[in-house]
Amino acid sequence: xxxxxxxxxxxxxxxxxxxxxxxxxxxxxxxxxxxxxxxxxxxxxxxxxxxxxxxxxxxxxxxxxxxxxxxxxxxxxxxxxxxxxxxxxxxxxxxxxxxxxxxxxxxxxxxxxxxxxxxxxxxxxxxxxxxxxxxxxxxxxxxxxxxxxxxxxxxxxxxxxxxxxxxxxxxxxxxxxxxxxxxxxxxxxxxxxxxxxxxxxxxxxxxxxxxxxxxxxxxxxxxxxxxxxxxxxxxxxxxxxxxxxxxxxxxxxxxxxxx
Amino acid sequence: xxxxxxxxxxxxxxxxxxxxxxxxxxxxxxxxxxxxxxxxxxxxxxxxxxxxxxxxxxxxxxxxxxxxxxxxxxxxxxxxxxxxxxxxxxxxxxxxxxxxxxxxxxxxxxxxxxxxxxxxxxxxxxxxxxxxxxxxxxxxxxxxxxxxxxxxxxxxxxxxxxxxxxxxxxxxxxxxxxxxxxxxxxxxxxxxxxxxxxxxxxxxxxxxxxxxxxxxxxxxxxxxxxxxxxxxxxxxxxxxxxxxxxxxxxxxxxxxxxxxxxxxxxxxxxxxxxxxxxxxxxxxxxxxxxxxxxxxxxxxxxxxxxxxxxxxxxxxxxxxx
Amino acid sequence: xxxxxxxxxxxxxxxxxxxxxxxxxxxxxxxxxxxxxxxxxxxxxxxxxxxxxxxxxxxxxxxxxxxxxxxxxxxxxxxxxxxxxxxxxxxxxxxxxxxxxxxxxxxxxxxxxxxxxxxxxxxxxxxxxxxxxxxxxxxxxxxxxxxxxxxxxxxxxxxxxxxxxxxxxxxxxxxxxxxxxxxxxxxxxxxxxxxxxxxxxxxxxxxxxxxxxxxxxxxxxxxxxxxxxxxxxxxxxxxxxxxxxxxxxxxxxxxxxxxxxxxxxxxxxxxxxxxxxxxxxxxxxxxxxxxx
Numbered sequence: 001x002x003x004x005x006x007x008x009x010x011x012x013x014x015x016x017x018x019x020x021x022x023x024x025x026x027x028x029x030x031x032x033x034x035x036x037x038x039x040x041x042x043x044x045x046x047x048x049x050x051x052x053x054x055x056x057x058x059x060x061x062x063x064x065x066x067x068x069x070x071x072x073x074x075x076x077x078x079x080x081x082x083x084x085x086x087x088x089x090x091x092x093x094x095x096x097x098x099x100x101x102x103x104x105x106x107x108x109x110x111x112x113x114x115x116x117x118x119x120x121x122x123x124x125x126x127x128x129x130x131x132x133x134x135x136x137x138x139x140x141x142x143x144x145x146x147x148x149x150x151x152x153x154x155x156x157x158x159x160x161x162x163x164x165x166x167x168x169x170x171x172x173x174x175x176x177x178x179x180x181x182x183x184x185x186x187x188x189x190x191x192x193x194x195x196x197x198x199x200x201x202x203x204x205x206x207x208x209x210x211x212x213x214x215x216x217x218x219x220x221x222x223x224x225x226x227x228x229x230x231x232x233x234x235x236x237x238x239x240x241x242x243x244x245x246x247x248x249x250x251x252x253x254x255x256x257x258x259x
Numbered sequence: 260x261x262x263x264x265x266x267x268x269x270x271x272x273x274x275x276x277x278x279x280x281x282x283x284x285x286x287x288x289x290x291x292x293x294x295x296x297x298x299x300x301x302x303x304x305x306x307x308x309x310x311x312x313x314x315x316x317x318x319x320x321x322x323x324x325x326x327x328x329x330x331x332x333x334x335x336x337x338x339x340x341x342x343x344x345x346x347x348x349x350x351x352x353x354x355x356x357x358x359x360x361x362x363x364x365x366x367x368x369x370x371x372x373x374x375x376x377x378x379x380x381x382x383x384x385x386x387x388x389x390x391x392x393x394x395x396x397x398x399x400x401x402x403x404x405x406x407x408x409x410x411x412x413x414x415x416x417x418x419x420x421x422x423x424x425x426x427x428x429x430x431x432x433x434x435x436x437x438x439x440x441x442x443x444x445x446x447x448x449x450x451x452x453x454x455x456x457x458x459x460x461x462x463x464x465x466x467x468x469x470x471x472x473x474x475x476x477x478x479x480x481x482x483x484x485x486x487x488x489x490x491x492x493x494x495x496x497x498x499x500x501x502x503x504x505x506x507x508x509x510x511x512x513x514x515x516x517x518x519x520x521x522x523x524x525x526x527x528x529x530x531x532x533x534x535x536x537x538x539x540x541x542x543x544x545x546x547x548x549x550x551x552x553x554x555x556x557x558x559x560x561x562x563x564x565x566x567x568x569x570x571x572x573x574x575x576x577x578x579x580x
Numbered sequence: 581x582x583x584x585x586x587x588x589x590x591x592x593x594x595x596x597x598x599x600x601x602x603x604x605x606x607x608x609x610x611x612x613x614x615x616x617x618x619x620x621x622x623x624x625x626x627x628x629x630x631x632x633x634x635x636x637x638x639x640x641x642x643x644x645x646x647x648x649x650x651x652x653x654x655x656x657x658x659x660x661x662x663x664x665x666x667x668x669x670x671x672x673x674x675x676x677x678x679x680x681x682x683x684x685x686x687x688x689x690x691x692x693x694x695x696x697x698x699x700x701x702x703x704x705x706x707x708x709x710x711x712x713x714x715x716x717x718x719x720x721x722x723x724x725x726x727x728x729x730x731x732x733x734x735x736x737x738x739x740x741x742x743x744x745x746x747x748x749x750x751x752x753x754x755x756x757x758x759x760x761x762x763x764x765x766x767x768x769x770x771x772x773x774x775x776x777x778x779x780x781x782x783x784x785x786x787x788x789x790x791x792x793x794x795x796x797x798x799x800x801x802x803x804x805x806x807x808x809x810x811x812x813x814x815x816x817x818x819x820x821x822x823x824x825x826x827x828x829x830x831x832x833x834x835x836x837x838x839x840x841x842x843x844x845x846x847x848x849x850x851x852x853x854x855x856x857x858x859x860x861x862x863x864x865x866x867x868x869x870x871x872x
Contacts, residue, residue, distance in 0.1 A: 044872070051455060053872050081457035089455075089872065095448035097560075106445040109438060110457040119437030120430045126437070127265060173457055323673070372857050379615060383811050384856050386804075387849030394846040451872055496804060500680055507677045536692040543684035547663055550678040554670035 002029050003064060004209055005050070005177060010059035012042075012049055019045040021233045023059070027177060032203050032210045034220045036244075037230035038253070043213045044090055046230065047179050050211075051087050052080040082110045086170030087179035090213075092162050096155035100146060100165060103154055104137040107172035137172065143205075144168050144198070160191045164198065171202065177209045178202070184216045196222055221245070229253075271565040276425050283421065295529070297417055301485055303525035304420045305478050308427050310505040310517045312474035315431050317503075318512035318560075319440065320467035321447025322374065323382040327475050327502045329389025332396055332494035333365055334358030334476025335483040339408045340401060342484060351414035355480045362476035363469050365392065370468040374461065386496055397491040407490025408483075415484035423481055427474040432514055434470060443467045508549060509556050516558030523557075582714040587837045588830070593721040593790065595829020596728030600783035601806030602813065602821035603735060604656075604776030610752040610816035611772045613672060617679040618659060620803015621686035622777045626652045626784025627701070627794040628690065634702045641704045641789075645727070648785045649778035656777025657770045665766070683803075690796035698795040701788035724786045731782055732822050735775065739818060744771050752816065805832075805845075808852050814865025823863060827851075 005027040012020040020042045027033055035043050048054045050061060052075055061072040063083055072080055081087075086107075095103050112133055118126045141147050144164055149157060157165060163183055170178055183199065184192045196219050203210050214220050220227065221241045229236040229250050237247045244250055283300065286292040292300065309327060316324045337358030342351050369388040376384055396402045434440050442463040445453035454460050483489045505524060509516030527545065531538040549557075601623055608616045626648040633639040633647060663682050667675045708719045739745035747768045750758040759765050787802070788794050809828040813820025828848055835844040861867045 048872055053451065053455070076459075077451075077454040078457050078459050081455055087455050089452065093449050093452035093455075095445055095452065097448060098444055102441055102444065106441050106453070106458065107456040109442050109445075112438070114438040116434075116439070119439065120433040122265075122269070122433060130437075169456065317673075373853065376856055376860055379609075379815070380811065380856055380860060382615075383808065384853050387808070387852045390849050391846045394843060398842050451870065497800075504677055504680065507673050511671070511673060536688060536696070539684055539688035540692055543681045543688060546681035547678050547685065550670075550674050550681065551663070551666045554667060554674045556674075 003027070004029050005064070006060075006062045007050070008060045008062075010046075010049060010061065011057045012045055012054065013057045019233050020049060020056075023230075023233075023235055025228055025235065025238070027209050027211060030203075030207050030209060031225050032199070032212065032223055034212045034214060034224035034227045035230060036214065036217075036220055036227060037236070041230040042233040043230055044181060045233075047087065047181055047211075047213065051085055051179060052077040081173065084174070084176035085179065086173045086175030086177070088163075088166040088170055088181055088183060090181040090185065092166055094154040094162055094166055094169070097153060099151050099153055100141065100157070101134070101137055101150045103165060103169050104141060104172045105133060107169045108133055108137065111174060140168060140172055160187060160194075163187070163195070167198070167202065171206060175208060177211065180210060180212045180214075182213050182215065184214060184219055192216055192219055195219070199223060267569070268565045280418070280421055283417070287417075299525055299529040301417050301420050301481075302528075303521050304417075304424045305481050305485070306502070306505055306521040306525065307424050307518055308478035308481065309475055309502045310509070310521055311428050311431050311514055312471040312478075313502050314506045314509075314511070314514060314517050315435065315443075316467050316471040317506055318510075319435055319447060320443040320464055322464055322468060323378055324385045324468065324471070325382040325496070325499050325503065326369065326385035326387075326389030326392075327471070328494040328496070328498035329369075329392035330362045330366060330472035330475035331479035331482070331498070332389075332393055332491070333362040334479030335489050335494070336396055336402050336408075336479075337361055337476070338480035339411045339483040339489055342412050342414065343408060343410075346412040348414055351412075351480075351484060355477060358476040358480050359473045362472045362479075366469040366472035367465070370465050370472075374464045374468060386499065389494075389499060390496065393491050393494050396494075402491070405491060407488065407493075409488045411483055411487045411489070413484055413487050415481045420481050420485060423477055427477055428514065431470065431474065435514075439463060439466055504546065507556055508546070510558035510560055511556060512560040513556065513558040513562055515561065515563040516556055519557050583837070585713075585715045587833050589715060589717055589721060591830035591833035592826060593724050593829070594833060595826035596725050597783050597787050597790070597825075598802065598806045598809045598828050599822045599825025600728050600731060600779045600786075601802060602810040602825045603732070603779045603818060605807050605810040606813070606815050606818060606821035607748070607772050607776045609810070611748060611769055612664070612668065612675075614664065614675050614679060615807065616776075617676065617803070618682040618686060619776070619780055620799030620801075620806070621683050622652050622656055622659075622799070623780040623784040623787075623802065624690065624794070624796060624799035625655055625686065626781030627788045627798065628694070628784075628796075629781070630785035630788050631699065631701055631794055634704045639704075641723075641785075644704065645782055645785050648781040650781075652781025652784070653774040653778040656773040656780075660770060660773040665769075683799075687796050687799070694796070696796055698793050701792050701794055703789075703792070705789065720789055724790055727782065727786060731779060735779065736818060738775065744768070748772055805848060808848060811862055812852055812855050814859075814862030816866075817862070817864035820862055820864035 003026045007023060007025045010020055010023040011018065023046065035046065037043050045054070049056050052072065055074050063070045063072050065083055070083065095106060112129060114126060114129055138147060138150060141150060146165060146168060149161070154162065154165060167180070167183065180199070184195055187195060199210065199212070200223060212224065224241060226239065227241060227244045228238050229244060231253045236253055237244060237250050239247065283292070287297065309331060313324065313327045316322050338351065338354040341354035341357065369385065373381060373384040373388065397405050402408065442458050445456065445458055446460050446463050450460050505520045506517060508524065509520030527542065531541060534541065601619065604619045605616060608614055608619070629648040629651050630644045633644050639647065659682055663678050664675060667678055705720060705723065710717050739748060747758070747763045748771065750763055751765055751768045755765055805828055806825065809824035810821045812827060813824030831848060831851055832844045835841070835847040855862065
């Protein structure tokens with residue numbers, strides 16, 4: 001097993017407040033890892049650091065690509081995304097006024113080329129490219145049962161489907177790592193069970209690494225092979241679901257208050 | 260299969276364009292369209308070129324630019340200067356290209372720093388940039404300063420303007436429905452999500468802005484050579500606002516709406532020609548009332564689409580069989 | 581040295597007019613996020629009101645100033661009620677176009693009713709020039725500066741110390757929450773328009789006195805400059821608008837005094853762009869980052 005993403009001594013300060021302090025973590029090829037912790041522990045901040053939405057105060061993030069190790073500190077968000085990191089957002093950020101198909105096509109932008117003259121004067125090659133990527137997008141949507149909603153506007157979809165579309169959209173980028181920020185938030189138990197199956201299927205069929213923030217413990221314990229626990233910005237524990245469930249510090253800080 | 264299906268729609272559009280051309284031609288021959296009406300139609304055409312470009316920037320890329328008249332001025336003066344020196348058709352067409360190139364450079368210089376700003380801040384910065392362009396033209400010798408240029412040879416007859424309207428609209432509409440256009444739409448919808456999907460937000464903002472500026476320059480060239488006289492005051496803030504009004508009235512994000520609004524405003528303007536000072540009062544009232552009763556513009560974000568028309572017909576046929 | 585002080589005095593006089601106008605822009609923008617394009621035309625109305633009352637009703641300066649403020653306040657409230665209120669939940673660009681429509685309406689309505697020609701503003705106060713260590717200062721310049729500063733202090737007191745001022749601040753932060761705690765949104769917005777428009781009315785009378793000439797289109801350019809001033813100061817911020825106004829006034833006079841008067845507007849816009857690039861929300865504006 002090789003390490004895909006390696007994080008060392010990561011720190012983020014907002015003014016005087018330390019949101020993330022000295023976090024060390026790593027993600028391996030083809031595994032499903034969960035990141036848990038109480039509200040305000042810094043989980044989303046950590047996500048934003050890893051995906052380049054915010055810049056770390058210090059520490060290093062390294063990504064192993066086919067061309068070797070690449071430091072991600074300070075790299076632009078879209079470049080990090082194009083290295084193979086897809087994500088979803090805690091408070092769904094679909095392109096609301098666009099169709100389901102367009103949402104997916106947009107995520108594929110970096111994966112194909114269309115010259116300016118080619119597109120504005122509609123060369124045969126343009127039509128071929130369009131046909132091909134549309135086919136790809138529709139196939140992807142089919143896997144997730146969204147083929148009938150292709151021409152719907154994203155804002156008109158039910159909440160659960162919107163969450164699902166967001167996952168499909170990030171998969172369309174052909175990511176190596178997928179960051180899912182509370183995918184089960186606001187879902188009922190039935191929808192959560194559905195989602196659990198979906199995430200497992202994604203991870204298995206697409207052979208990608210998934211890092212998941214989640215509050216729903218049943219989902220986390222079911223899915224994750226490893227768990228990181230974050231509290232007050234620093235790592236409290238790391239281990240398999242069983243280890244975490246038995247970890248005294250975790251129980252005290254996190255599970256304890258729920259039990 | 261895909262090629263063939265698209266060919267059908269493209270032929271429909273082509274027929275529409277050719278029909279419009281011959282209709283106009285016939286009406287002029289029969290004498291229905293006199294020089295006053297021809298002037299109205301050409302003005303509408305130039306406004307369409309301007310407003311379609313601005314709609315790309317505002318309605319599709321979501322960047323509130325108020326500096327469109329500045330880029331129009333660049334094209335107008337490029338053409339005026341070049342064909343006043345060499346009054347040949349060749350120089351005229353070359354001047355359009357020169358105008359477009361200079362406008363692209365100007366748009367890069369303006370857009371590169373200002374497109375980092377958001378919303379109204381961007382609007383006010385682009386407005387300022389366009390004013391700077393106008394003030395520079397106002398103080399140059401080659402542009403004949405504030406009094407402007409006269410007796411510019413007329414190469415931009417109505418057929419030339421008609422063809423330019425078609426060409427610029429095709430370019431912009433095709434851009435919108437391509438990889439770049441979709442990226443621009445993503446930028447409009449949600450910059451953070453777009454960036455996280457691997458889209459270079461700044462690059463596509465700039466691309467839309469530059470393309471809009473390039474078509475504005477074409478409109479400027481048309482205006483200079485059709486009206487045969489231009490002055491820096493033709494390209495002030497009020498001109499940028501006039502273009503913005505067409506875009507919003509038609510519907511932000513609807514090219515069809517832009518055509519409809521430019522036509523309505525052009526006709527209203529011509530019809531009120533004899534009302535003197537009252538003309539602008541009526542115009543202002545009409546504007547306020549349309550906005551209050553149709554806040555998202557005449558067309559909203561809807562478009563005329565042959566594809567949809569055909570699909571609707573097919574569905575009906577399908578339902579019968 | 582004396583020329584420097586001379587330009588400083590001239591710049592401050594002009595700047596105080598811009599500042600008074602900028603206050604109206606910034607307050608309205610702060611509360612309903614609308615660039616009130618018609619604000620410059622309210623200033624024109626103020627100037628015309630001063631012109632007529634002084635000429636035909638023989639008002640003195642103070643009376644003309646106060647009545648112009650009152651009339652403009654009413655005009656501002658009426659415009660908000662009929663043109664902007666129906667669009668409060670419409671796209672912001674729609675409200676902007678409506679404001680432009682109102683601006684056209686006022687400019688051309690005035691031209692239609694009273695003629696578009698420029699007229700001389702009556703010299704209700706006789707100009708007296710003082711010579712202070714070689715610097716020429718007119719009583720009108722002092723009057724403008726003092727009046728403008730008094731009005732700005734008064735405005736600041738209203739916003740900071742009164743109940744209505746507190747309501748204005750609350751609505752500008754979060755209208756929904758303000759409504760929940762029992763603030764009457766409509767009345768607060770009307771009050772904001774009244775305050776802003778009265779400042780514009782005062783500026784109109786003062787500029788008439790200073791430049792001696794008024795016309796129906798006089799509000800266009802100063803209106804845009806004042807808006808630029810409000811943006812430079814950080815739109816939504818009252819001290820920012822005052823500071824921005826004085827800055828723009830000083831800048832214009834400075835560029836003019838070095839013989840580049842043809843480029844004075846270009847200099848204003850260039851400074852605007854540079855300030856926005858360094859401080860994307862102006863000098864006193866708050867830069868709100870979107871939460872992910």
